[in-house]
Amino acid sequence: MEAAIQVQDVKKSFDGKDFVLKGLSLEVPKESLTAIIGFSGTGKSVLLKHILGLYQPTYGKVKVLGTDLSTLDPNELTKFRCNFGVLFQSAALFDDMSVLENVSFPLIEHRRSLSPGQVKEIAERKLQMVGLDPKHFHKLPSQISGGMQKRTGLARALALDPEILVYDEPTTGLDPILTEMVDNLILETHKNNKGTTSIMVSHDLQAAFRIADFVAMLDAGQVLLFGKPEDFYKSEIELVKRFVSKGMKHA
Amino acid sequence: MVTAVRNFVSEIGSMVVFMTSSLRLLMSPPNRWSEILKHMEFIGNKSVGIISLTSLFTGLALSLQIYLGFKIINAVNLVGPTVALGVTRELGPVLTGLIVAARAGGAMAARLGTMRVNEQIDALDVMGVNTRQYLIGPRIFAAVICMPLLTAVFDFVAMVGSYILVVFLIELDQAIFLEKIRQTVQVKHIMEGLFKSAVFGLVFGLVCTYRGFYTTGGAKGVGEATNQGVVTSMVLVIILDYFLTNLIRLFYLALGIQ
Numbered sequence A: 001m002e003a004a005i006q007v008q009d010v011k012k013s014f015d016g017k018d019f020v021l022k023g024l025s026l027e028v029p030k031e032s033l034t035a036i037i038g039f040s041g042t043g044k045s046v047l048l049k050h051i052l053g054l055y056q057p058t059y060g061k062v063k064v065l066g067t068d069l070s071t072l073d074p075n076e077l078t079k080f081r082c083n084f085g086v087l088f089q090s091a092a093l094f095d096d097m098s099v100l101e102n103v104s105f106p107l108i109e110h111r112r113s114l115s116p117g118q119v120k121e122i123a124e125r126k127l128q129m130v131g132l133d134p135k136h137f138h139k140l141p142s143q144i145s146g147g148m149q150k151r152t153g154l155a156r157a158l159a160l161d162p163e164i165l166v167y168d169e170p171t172t173g174l175d176p177i178l179t180e181m182v183d184n185l186i187l188e189t190h191k192n193n194k195g196t197t198s199i200m201v202s203h204d205l206q207a208a209f210r211i212a213d214f215v216a217m218l219d220a221g222q223v224l225l226f227g228k229p230e231d232f233y234k235s236e237i238e239l240v241k242r243f244v245s246k247g248m249k250h251a
Numbered sequence B: 001m002v003t004a005v006r007n008f009v010s011e012i013g014s015m016v017v018f019m020t021s022s023l024r025l026l027m028s029p030p031n032r033w034s035e036i037l038k039h040m041e042f043i044g045n046k047s048v049g050i051i052s053l054t055s056l057f058t059g060l061a062l063s064l065q066i067y068l069g070f071k072i073i074n075a076v077n078l079v080g081p082t083v084a085l086g087v088t089r090e091l092g093p094v095l096t097g098l099i100v101a102a103r104a105g106g107a108m109a110a111r112l113g114t115m116r117v118n119e120q121i122d123a124l125d126v127m128g129v130n131t132r133q134y135l136i137g138p139r140i141f142a143a144v145i146c147m148p149l150l151t152a153v154f155d156f157v158a159m160v161g162s163y164i165l166v167v168f169l170i171e172l173d174q175a176i177f178l179e180k181i182r183q184t185v186q187v188k189h190i191m192e193g194l195f196k197s198a199v200f201g202l203v204f205g206l207v208c209t210y211r212g213f214y215t216t217g218g219a220k221g222v223g224e225a226t227n228q229g230v231v232t233s234m235v236l237v238i239i240l241d242y243f244l245t246n247l248i249r250l251f252y253l254a255l256g257i258q
């Protein structure tokens, strides 16, 4: 199975003493939807930032689509990030731009040959793809609901047709109904965009096991278990058992 | 103590790198003219009102004080040139620097701080947008361009205030007022002030964008960054003014201009 992302024995320390990632290795299969789970503070976000090239590993290597990120200079790295679409927990919309302008922004930045009309057309198509009603297109982010903000953020992440979609805790802090909506949106988006690899950090086990093809559980800066959802129910590892049963109780 | 000094020096160093890299990136594509214009409109255009108002009253008050002082020694004819020199070389750039640092600098720090804590800057980063090129360069550049323009407005309106006070309110001779100014004030005096103001623009632009860009700690952090940015900028404007004045003197001395 070909890997979209290879994290090879990555160790990361911010202060030179304590390591947050302690020799973490992970291969995310191409075109899969992979969930990364684990208790809070185990380094999930730090791992994502390594994959996005925002942090450099202290030791070890990160390869994305076959490219070793450490071989890129800062400008090349900036360009390379166009391969990613990222949905932030807070949606991170530009609050001084309308919904449509938010989705148009990456297109204006990176597809300079497109005419304003073409940009608008693509942006509107992406917004419709994530199910946002056209009557909201010209509103500011502050004027729409949290769910619609998430949809807009996803449309913006999809604007450049990225190879890899990244979600960091997309449902944390949302109510159960919205959580389910966002999870379904992630699953549909993954299915509708053939060829994309999706990575989702979550501490919602139910959702992770329901929608993901593969799950990686992190503990103390290492991958404790990587496998298909059913591998987790069968696992004999004490921590996995505890985590799985906790998750079940929540549901 | 040693660590404090070392931290201070390394902070200054990283600010200078922050500034030079942001400004140098402006030269590389994509061009950011529309961003620069947007910030010039905000820093420059939107400050004209408050600058005009404060400079008018600065001109009035300063002229009155100098008139009261000069009357004692019978030198009221020199009120005009004294005010003119004081305004163009010192008060114009310094007060414009303080007012614009508080108004536009504070707004820049708050805006960037908000963008940071709302992950908007991270979003730009992962979108493959160089955030220094897009957010920082245009702001600092706009501040450097706008400050001399605003200072010129300040100088002019302050002298209008002085004219109003001297000619209409205390009814001295208008011709003498204008003639004495013409004899004393040279273009280089005005340029001196404009040069200083450009440096002040660079300073508050840098300090406020740096503070805002590296905001941590949520909404409270944004308040702190704004506050620190404005206070540091204001103190630096006043301190730098003294050193710039001396530097300009040295420069004249070296060139043999008296």
Ligand SMILES: Nc1ncnc2c1ncn2[C@@H]1O[C@H](COP(=O)(O)OP(=O)(O)O)[C@@H](O)[C@H]1O
Pocket: A014, A020, A038, A039, A040, A041, A042, A043, A044, A045, A046, A047
């Ligand atoms: N920029 C940073 N500097 C220092 N420590 C950090 C930084 N980012 C994260 N950490 C530390 O790394 C650990 C893992 O953080 P994180 O990846 O955010 O956890 P989570 O799994 O909840 O996403 C935490 O202890 C955090 O304090």
Ligand SMILES: [Mg+2]
Pocket: A044, A045, A046, A169
């Ligand atoms: Mg996290």
